[in-house]
Amino acid sequence: MSFLNFVISGISLGSIYAIIALGYTMVYGIAKMLNFAHGDVIMVGAYVCFFAVSKYNLPPLVGVLLAVVICTLLGMTIEKLAYKPLRSATSLAVLITAIGVSYFLQNAALLLWTSNPKIFPSFFKRAGADATQAVNGVSLFGGQLRISYVTVVTIAVCLVIMVALTLFTSRTKMGKAMRACSEDKDAARLMGINVDSTISLTFAIGSGLAAIAGVLLCSAYPTLVPTTGSMPGIKAFTAAVFGGIGSIPGALLGGILLGVIEIFAKAYISTQMSDAVVFAVLIIVLLVKPAGLLGRKIHEKV
Amino acid sequence: MKKILCILLAVVMVIGLLAGCGSSAPATSSATAYKLGGTGPLTGVAAIYGNAVKNAAEIAVEEINAMGGLQFDLRFEDDTHDAEKAVNAYNTLKDWGMQISLGSVTSKPCEATSAETYADRIFALTPSASSVAVVSGKDNQFQMCFTDPSQGSLSAEFIADRGLASKVAVIWKNDDVYSKGIYETFVAAASEMGLEVVSDTTFADGNDKDFSVQIADAQSNGAELVFLPMYYDAASLILTQASTAGYSPIWFGVDGMDGILTLEGFDTSLAEGVMLLTPFNADSEDEKTAAFVKKYQEKFGEIPNQFAADAYDCVYAYKKALEAAGANPSMSAQELNDLMIKTFPTMSFDGVTGIGMTWSSDGTVSKRPMANVIQNGTYVLLS
Helix, strand or coil, rough: CCCHHHHHHHHHHHHHHHHCCEEEEEEEECCCCCCCCCHHHHHHHHHHHHHHHHHHHCCCCHHHHHHHHHHHCCCCCHHHHHHHHCCCCCHHHHHHHHHHHHHHHHHHHHHHHHCEEEEECCCCCCCCCCCCCCEEEEECCCCEEEEEEEHHHHHHHHHHHHHHHHHHHHHHHHHHHHHHHCCCCCHHHHCCCCCCHHHHHHHHHHHHHHHHHHHHHHHHCCCECCCCCHHHHHHHHHHHHHCCCCCCCHHHHHHHHHHHHHHHHHHHHHHCCCCHHHHHHHHHHHHHHCCCCCCCCCCCCC | HHHHHHHHHHHHHHHHHHHHHHHHHHCCCCCEEEEEEECCCCCCCCCCHHHHHHHHHHHHHHHHCCCCCCCEEEEHHHHHCCCCHHHHHHHHHHHHCEEEEEEEEEHHHHHHHHHHHHHHHHCCECCCCCCHHHCCCCCCCCECCCCCHHHHHHHHHHHHHHCCCEEEEEEECCCCCHHHHHHHHCCCCCHHCCEEEEEEEEECCCCCCCHHHHHHHHHCCCCCEEEECCHHCCCCCHHHHHHHHCCEEEECCCCHHHHHHEECCCCCCCCCCCCCECCCCCCCCCHHHHHHHHHHHHHHCCCHHHHHHHHHHHHHHHHHHHHHHCCCCCCHHHHHHHHHHHHHHHHHECCCCCCEEEEEECCCCECCCCCEEEECCCEECCC
8 A cells, every 4th residue: 555655646746846847847938048046036936825725814825826926927037138149149148047037036035935944735625524623635445545636636736737839839829820930930930920929938837837736736745935836946946857858748748757766766676775766767768769758859961 | 458357356366365364363352262163054944943042041141240250252253053063063163262162063064073072172162963982082072952862862761761652663864873873872762661662763864754654653553653863854744644644642852852842833743742742941940041041032032941041051061161170261172172171081070951060971961850841832751
């Protein structure tokens, strides 16, 4: 039964990676840049939700919506101020700018909210039989298998987002414009697509998703500090590369596989070696399939 | 336009040069007070400790200065629990003219600054950096807290003596000297004492969110007690996740656990029954302790933790040692260093973290720990 428990915690952790990885993958697919500030947008989203709920006593749903709105605006502002002026610059310059934005957000958060860890409130629980004790999960098979509500919500939200995004990019006009931009920006512009606003939209969607990821991340692992987003951000980036960067189903697959491998490595190999195992698997996959699991191989004509 | 910019830059540089001259001139005005410096995390994940130390040291300095007689001039710099930043902060203090040091608050940074204070011949008494490397091989580095090995072996002894459990689990942080030091001696002492370590799992920076595997391992191996040699932020996640998993062993922490009750937003009912070894109990009826706790609460609005108490004791220990040695504030850091090395091992000190504390010449302290259990959101002394 412990095996099933590990699978569930792996999928839960992986779903969070997958939602974060979506932000990386969409921005990369369309703007061809690595937005390393993405992890820190997650942190901002988590803080906004934390303050809305804990300090201003707003209902959790309003807190989440507020976080999504603020992160969307933040994402668009970052794009406008930091990345847009560099649209024709080398990709290295954009990468360094992204790292700069990441540090800026972290240090701004340090100044604004100090580094004392905050414990994120738990939204997903119901009152138990004993009024003082809240129940935060279901237990099956006589308590051998326990699934917390956060896990259920995380996996469900992840699937809903994936389906919605896939439909959005394949069915709607804006989604098609995004795909066109990712294929060939110049051709898209010639066809009358506003490339700048499409890129802006991509950042808006990616950052809005980051807010949701932030809330889910902190609901599952409730210590919130200004560096909360950075390590999950890096892991999610790994997941995006693993699944094939630029591919939406790839982000889902990469995220969940990474989560499950991480938990399995801890459980069955060694807790000391888990990260080494995760990254070793990544290296092997990239050696065999350089474009990632679901990435498209691009043939360059010489 | 470019020309104006050039001139402007030149002016700025000249001002910078002049400013440099100003601050490097010897300050003669404060020769009546000992310049006492220290570094600690005032921001960052371990900020709770740095601020506790800084606040308590301020209280002690205020009290001592108000008595007349010996005077201290305290300066505390932020190191964000980072070794490199700690060395920078130490250099700032050295430029300021620090004569005696409170070292650094946390172990990793203190290992870095202790190497500097050792080389620069500045005496340091750290309130709370407990790793062995802080003092070993350095004649002028002293500790107010227990060393990590003694925390590990004392914990194992306590668990065995009280018969708290026969099967124990350890979860430790393998990239942290503090955690590793305690873990190693705990495991060694546990096997001597007849405790069986049935689960031994680790975590590291960047991998310190999900503890489901570590908890499941302890649970499935039937551990009755889980030993947590780590800081409170990770411990709070373990307690939360264990409660979700329906696992409720005896939790046993060390001084890094101190601070869990003041964590913003933490459900303290999860820490109910957690045991920890610490030399300080804020609820003690001891007169000195009560006065210190009252003053700290009035000034900073919270109950001082063990780090605060250690820092408070450090300043008073310095006062006692400086008076005993017949030192005066116009002495150089090196002269004070030599005097302190001679004085500390010969004196016995009564403070809020223990009565009759003594130091051996290797810099470690000997005092009796007290075991506390968290009940109704406060520490209760286990008799």
